[in-house]
Amino acid sequence: MDIDSLKVDWKAGRVVEEELRFPAIFEDTAGWVILLPNEMLAASSKAEDDVLIAFGGLIGWIADAAQKAFARGALVKYDDGFEMQIIAADFSFSVPSRLVN
Numbered sequence: 001m002d003i004d005s006l007k008v009d010w011k012a013g014r015v016v017e018e019e020l021r022f023p024a025i026f027e028d029t030a031g032w033v034i035l036l037p038n039e040m041l042a043a044s045s046k047a048e049d050d051v052l053i054a055f056g057g058l059i060g061w062i063a064d065a066a067q068k069a070f071a072r073g074a075l076v077k078y079d080d081g082f083e084m085q086i087i088a089a090d091f092s093f094s095v096p097s098r099l100v101n
Contacts, residue, residue, distance in 0.1 A: 006070055006084075008033050010059050024084070026075060031082030033066055042088035054095040065090040 006026045013022040020035040047061070055061040068090040069075075075084040 006075070008063070008066060010063060024082075026077075026082055029077065029080075029082055031075075031077075031084070033069075033084050033086065035062065035065075035086045039086065039088045043091040043093075046088075046093050047091065048093075050095055051093060055092070061091065062086065064092055068092075 006024060008022050008024040010022055013020060015021070018037050020037070020040065022033040024031055024033050043065070052058060052061055055064055065086045066084070069084055069086045072090070074086070074090075075082055
């Protein structure tokens with residue numbers, strides 16, 4: 001993902017203290033994209049299989065949600081890094097119109 005210089009390493013994601021964290025870089029500053037378990041559970045309970053398939057699976061769906069989180073200003077900078085938290089409202093629950101035949 002590269003949105004206005006936000007680069008997320010989706011392959012290097014890991015669970016830290018029950019949060020799903022992905023290392024990221026924004027404007028040459030290292031930080032984290034964070035997904036709390038309750039937000040993921042709330043989102044995944046609403047999503048249908050065809051939505052996840054349309055986004056190419058769970059990582060594609062989370063990446064789309066991260067784009068929405070970034071657009072709503074969720075990235076918070078601090079002295080030596082940043083965090084950006086994805087919330088359930090950032091997730092799509094319908095197949096994107098560009099993918100509908």
